[in-house]
Amino acid sequence: MNLMSNFRGRLKQYFTFKDSVSKRYGNGLYVFNYHRIGNPADTEYDPNVFSCSVDNFEQHLRFYKSNFCMLDENTLLELFRDKSYFDKPYALITFDDGYVDCFDYAFPLLLKHNLSAVFFIVTDFVDGRELAWWDKVAYLLKNTTVKQVQLPHWSKSYPIVRSNIAKSIKGILKAFKDDSSLSIKDKVSFLEQACNVDLPQKVSLYLSWHQIEEMLTAGMGIGSHTLSHPILSHLSDLEQMEELASSKVKLSKALGQTPTLFSYPVGKAGTYNSVSEDLVNKLDYQLAFAFKGGVNTQLDMSLRYNIDRVSVDGDKSVEELARFIFKVI
Ligand SMILES: [Zn+2]
Incomplete structure (x- = not known):
């Protein structure tokens, strides 16, 4: 009897979950982007790049797992290769800029919840050689x-x-x-x-090559976010080429693996242009991510170099995050 009611309970839970998935979020690709995890009051640098606290990040992970079909770099690439439309609400977690919080806080929690994310690295920042x-x-x-x-x-x-x-x-x-x-x-x-202030010469604010390698080995995705994080549309064609090509070479050399994913710095409309998109294509990146704040519903070639993401910021609770996603879809 107990076993039976247990089974019925699980069955009910399953259908409630299936129901809630289909009712809550329509089919599409939802990409949730983060920058820093932690407390903005603790930094000497820009407090506006903190996405959320460590606790809220873990709650977000539980929420994504219950509501979306979670992707990693490989399953994302398979989706673009094998499907012509989104048959489920899929979700991908990404991190831009390569802050050390990614290794200290996000990476252990992703492992704990058996999830992966894609980390977009600005190669000049690695090992703290340059400050953003x-x-x-x-x-x-x-x-x-x-x-x-x-x-x-x-x-x-x-x-x-x-x-x-x-x-x-x-x-x-x-x-x-x-x-x-x-x-x-x-x-x-x-x-x-x-x-009239001197800037610090070397900082430990960003990931090291060693940390990036460890994350890659453990199943995280690593992509390029250029050499120095310029606004690409402000650069000459040649300068854009240098940013996209050299960062790819540096990542390939350091990690022994060619990056397939790219994210445009800032990524809003007007911060990159058709030259940037052509270069992403010519340099053989498979997919490129923008930042216009929406959900991707059409799986076609035009999406390949313009995958939209939403910014998770303002230390949202799960309830705030759920409401926010409804607003952007
Ligand atoms: Zn960035």
């Missing part, structure tokens, strides 16, 4: 004593409000992204002078 430009900007603004900044060619100044430094950082980073008249390197250099 947004982290440089954040460090300068957090450590300066000046109250506002204006680069020489800007028509307006931006306040640095110490009580809400995250918002000030966000505003100045937006000005950096919108301004294509100078290279990011030159803009950072002007900001360094304006803030």
Whole structure:
């Protein structure tokens, strides 16, 4: 009797699950992207790149497993090779930029829940040889004593409000992204002078090659996110080629395996162009990920170099995450 009621209970649970899957989320490819995991109050750098706390990340993993057919790099590639439409709600977890939190927090939890994710690496950042430009900007603004900044060619100044430094950082980073008249390197250099702060020379903020190798061996996917994380549409064709080709060579040499996946830095409309898409194709990347904030419903060739992702940020609880997904679909 007990066995029977147990079985009935499990059967009911199964159908409730099947029901909830079909009712909740339509067929398609849902790609959930993260950057950093942890507490933004603990960093000397950009607090806006934290996706969620370690606890919430683990809850997100449980939620994805109960609601989606989870993919890894290989099953994702198979899907594009073998199918012409999405027959289920599929989901993939990705991480951009290659912060060390990926190894310290995300990787053990992914293993614990028998899940994989794809980590997109900026090869210049590996081993902390170079600090991301947004982290440089954040460090300068957090450590300066000046109250506002204006680069020489800007028509307006931006306040640095110490009580809400995250918002000030966000505003100045937006000005950096919108301004294509100078290279990011030159803009950072002007900001360094304006803030009168020295940047740290070497940081342990990003993954090491050793850590990336360990993650790859354990079944995680590793893709390219360029050499230096520029806004590709601001570059010449040749400079774009260098960013996409050299990062692929570096990953291949370091890991003994050619990366098949690429994600466009920033990835919003206007931050990459048809040249970027052509280069991804010519350089033999199989798939490329954008960041326009939607769900992919059509499985066709046009999706191959424009797979959309949603950004998981703001330390969402599972309930907030579920509501957020409903909003974007
Ligand atoms: Zn990025």
